[in-house]
Amino acid sequence: MKQEQTNKKWYSGMLNTEDWWAAWLGLFLVALGLLFIWDIDAVGWMVKPKIWEWTDLTSDFAWSKLWKTSSDAYSHWHPLSVLALSYFVFLLMTGTGAFFMKWNLKKFIYAFTIIFFLTFTVWILGHEAHFAAVDATVKGKNYFEIYHLSWGLQLGGGFAFILALITGLIIGNTGTTMAEKLKEAAKPEWFIKAAIVLLGAKLAIMSMKAAGFTYELTAAGAAAAFVAYLLFWPIVYFIGRKYFGLNRNAAAVLSSGISICGVSASIATAGAIRAKPAIPVAVSTLIIIFAMFELIILPPAYVGIAPNEPIVNGAAMGMTVKTDGADAAAGAILAELHHARHLKQTGENWDKDSILSAAILTKIWIDIFIGIWAFVLAIVWLRKVENRSDKKKIPKMELWHRLPKFVLAYLVAWFGLTALFYFAKDIAPAIKEGAHLVQGSFRKFLFMLTFLSIGIITDFRKMRGMGKLTLLYAIALFVIIAPVAYLVAWIFHHGMLPLAE
């Protein structure tokens, strides 16, 4: 696979890095949604799963029982045509990115096609009534009663996420050549970053609905992330040095990886202090595998421990689960579990995205801090560790290169749409409709792609031979990071409740 050296000018990487392409894809979809201003529905064709029941389906099969279009404007289309269009548009968008990033296009198209249809199949299967239907009436419908169910897991959309994860893990850990081929297009960070940009559109809608809540969520997220950050890093560094005998470089890379934001932070730190690349590779392998355990264990655990603190749970998730992809995935499962439980118990329909946004916002703040922290470490290492104050410096441009561009796109989507809502009130309903569609089905499908891709790239066999690091990681994560993150999240978020749908 070809790789580019892209890091010198301020505009370097705009066309050939995944971070920038996540920003472009997200903003492109937001822009498509804005066409509603001129009465053009350019996004309503996107597929959206329906809740279905297998005996009902097999007794009288129809594709239309399984999925529909996102808006009524395309409802007369045949479901298979809608699926084909959704596939081609996603392939065109991601394929364009792959082309500019100089990936092997043939391999990418092959892998993406399989991943797309596998993800779609799992998405639909996950909405079978016995898994997804919740025994409550929403918008005049109770699928539990409609299908006369005698039992049901009542997990809402959460079951589809879990199923995608399990499917990906089976593929990624069976040792087949298929897993290797699919890795060409299994890009959880790319997919989730694009999805997070779309979540910026959702935040704009939330701002319009409840500006106070959105402001509080943002400010509390920033404060919590900052406090947690300053606590985690020195503690993990100290333990790594004192009790596990790690050298300075390994301890610093591990501390950043486990306490800040996973793989990105470990590579940024390794780059800043110029540790040998084997160190961030080993640490990142651990991070990815542990993130899998976190996203399986923590959502149900948090719901069980604090069922009435969904926002605290979401914020804690953002500070505990490493990598954007795993955090967003865990936040999405958490939101679905909380939503389904609350709906079943009270009949009230919470806005799930309030909980997901709590998880994402803390992570976004942490992402912003990565570059600053890495830059500080680079200077400390040059001045104090290497003691080379007069001969060498870090170009300030590196700060810009460390700033995640998808975060900029997220902020552009959020504040741009909010400004439009505020200053162009006559077209606000059209903007809201477009933004709602884009951040709905598109974002959920990107989440599904993320779940499947995380599973595919997580190979548990890679943990062999990393005993000491694994032990330190496990201790730091479950004894220090998770409890401290929860405490900090509780201090800044307790009492906050999700918005009503």
Place this chain on the structure above:
Amino acid sequence: MEYILGYRHPHWIITGNGIDIRHTELKTAETLLAEEIRKKFPDQKIEVYLRFDMKTIPQWFHQYQNHYFNTILYI
């Protein structure tokens, strides 16, 4: 003046402008580079842009972070 910095176990590698330096310690590799440049340009102050070779990081990493920091050496 620009050079490329990479790593292939167990060596840090600095290449460019006809120079190829390999050493297990980065600091030593940079010192050797400075010596080579001083031989070619005695009595001159040189600013060397040391650009990180992205091929050093496995491709699957790039979705998380693209590159190490670049640095500037003053010789």
